[in-house]
Amino acid sequence: MQIINGKETALEIRKELAQAVASRKAAGKKIPHLAAILVGNDGGSMTYVGAKVKACEEIGFESTLIRFEDSITEEELLNKVNELNLDQEIDGFIVQLPLPAHIDEKKITLAIDPKKDVDGFHPENLGNMVLDLPGFLPATPAGIIELLRRYNIETSGKNCVVVGRSHIVGMPVSIMLGRNTNPGNCTVTLAHSRTQNLEELCANADILIAAIGKPLFIKENMVKEGAVVIDVGTTRVPDASKKSGFRLRGDVDYDNVAEKCSFITPVPGGVGPMTIASLMMNTLRAMELNGK
Ligand SMILES: NC(=O)C1=CN([C@@H]2O[C@H](COP(=O)(O)OP(=O)(O)OC[C@H]3O[C@@H](n4cnc5c(N)ncnc54)[C@H](OP(=O)(O)O)[C@@H]3O)[C@@H](O)[C@H]2O)C=CC1
Ligand SMILES: Nc1nc(=O)c2c([nH]1)NC[C@@H]1CN(c3ccc(C(=O)N[C@@H](CCC(=O)O)C(=O)O)cc3)C=[N+]21
Known part of the structure; x- marks a missing residue:
């Protein structure tokens, strides 16, 4: 089992961006x-x-x-x-x-x-994404793709189940992983609250992406041996032992699921920091695209 360290990967990206800014400044x-x-x-x-x-x-x-x-x-x-x-x-x-x-x-x-839409939420950017045209990709899905890329995780031909169909995460990430790109070329199933046999569906996934917002929803019996598990959920739950009075919980029952996985993202320190890194990458691109 390998932990996908989103915090560290995001830091690498931020260093790359800092260099790009420094050379722009110098010029x-x-x-x-x-x-x-x-x-x-x-x-x-x-x-x-x-x-x-x-x-x-x-x-x-x-x-x-x-x-x-x-x-x-x-x-x-x-x-x-x-x-x-x-x-x-x-x-x-x-x-x-x-x-x-x-x-x-x-x-x-x-x-x-749309040219300043670095979140990638505008229909023009979402349309460009569907048509494989250049545009801004939504930050969280782009961060997930970047993690799969940087960890050299094979996606082609894999069964991918995305749970949650929000316009900002589940829906776009399901489209991106189904495209003829690398990472991509998955056979994607997009699940939601009306999905039947969800447990069985998840248990057959080579790549499981949870974007639900329900702490610890994905249990051990819903994960296939050797699966890649990406946990997008970030719910604040009360925790008296923390100074802030709460802790962050993912959608995956990490402690019981992790050992079954080939790769898994933790919460915090997984997808969250990558969302911010993607937003920064989009901002640099926005400026370049606008000819500055
Ligand atoms: N780490 C990051 O950078 C980010 C984290 N998040 C986190 O991701 C989580 C999801 O947020 P978001 O993408 O906005 O999604 P939403 O909260 O908008 O939607 C939740 C989705 O989960 C589905 N769902 C809810 N209950 C179930 C269930 N019992 N079984 C199957 N599906 C279910 C819903 O189905 P239906 O459509 O049928 O209602 C819906 O599609 C939250 O914890 C949020 O904080 C969000 C954005 C970025
Ligand atoms: N227009 C818009 N764009 C967004 O990108 C957007 C939004 N609205 N609304 C809410 C969601 C949520 N989201 C997160 C970003 C970073 C972390 C993140 O960095 N989390 C850290 C921990 C942070 C902490 O300690 O609280 C981590 O997971 O390690 C989490 C969640 C962006 N969103």
Whole structure:
């Protein structure tokens, strides 16, 4: 069994990006600038956005954090998105999800200029992904693919089961792994809450990707001997022994599943850090694509 160290891999990518920034600086070229919009005070969202800003600082990117109260109107948020679309200094930006219920996430996503959509959530970028055209790949699925690539994990012809069909993780990663690319060429099954015989389905997977948001959902009997297990889940569960009062839990019952696997990602330290690294890679590309 080999643990896939996402934290370390993300660090390698961040070093590569820092070098790219340093050589741009030396050549007198523009430094990549990422902006993030955060609405409200959700603890998880604040942590993730904070981690993105910190990553920018370490790599040498410029970053701008724009915060709004929960009470912001949809129109005000759309105005900010349009402002960032036009701002020549900003190369890419994200709107952290989830948004408050009175704001239509789809409307906001559609308003983002696809050329600055470093999250890869805009339909134009998702369409490009389906058609194998260049565009921005969603950060978490791209991070998963990068882990499979850097760990030389064979995917061609493998049975892959993805559990969870969200537009930001499950659905796009299932498409990416089914494409005629390397990594890719999997035979993919996309499972969700209506799936029948889920346990049996998972137990036949060579590659199992869990993006559900239910702590410890994937048990030992759902994992095939020698499987590759990728755990996307990051749920905060109360834990009095931690200073923060909570701990992060994946969707996989890691302690009981790990020994059966050929490869497995831990939580924390697996997919999460790779999401941030992919976002940074997308931001550098955004700037280059826009001819800067
Ligand atoms: N590490 C990272 O970088 C990231 C981590 N995450 C984490 O990944 C997890 C999933 O988030 P997200 O992708 O946004 O998904 P959502 O929370 O939007 O959706 C969950 C998906 O899981 C499915 N599901 C729920 N219960 C079951 C069940 N009992 N059996 C089978 N399928 C089920 C749902 O099915 P249905 O569609 O039928 O309702 C749905 O498709 C969360 O813990 C989130 O925090 C998310 C993004 C990035
Ligand atoms: N527009 C938008 N883009 C996103 O990319 C996006 C989003 N909205 N909404 C929420 C999800 C969740 N997400 C994570 C990012 C990093 C970690 C991460 O780095 N986790 C660390 C631990 C961090 C900690 O200690 O809390 C780890 O797993 O090791 C986790 C989750 C991005 N998301």
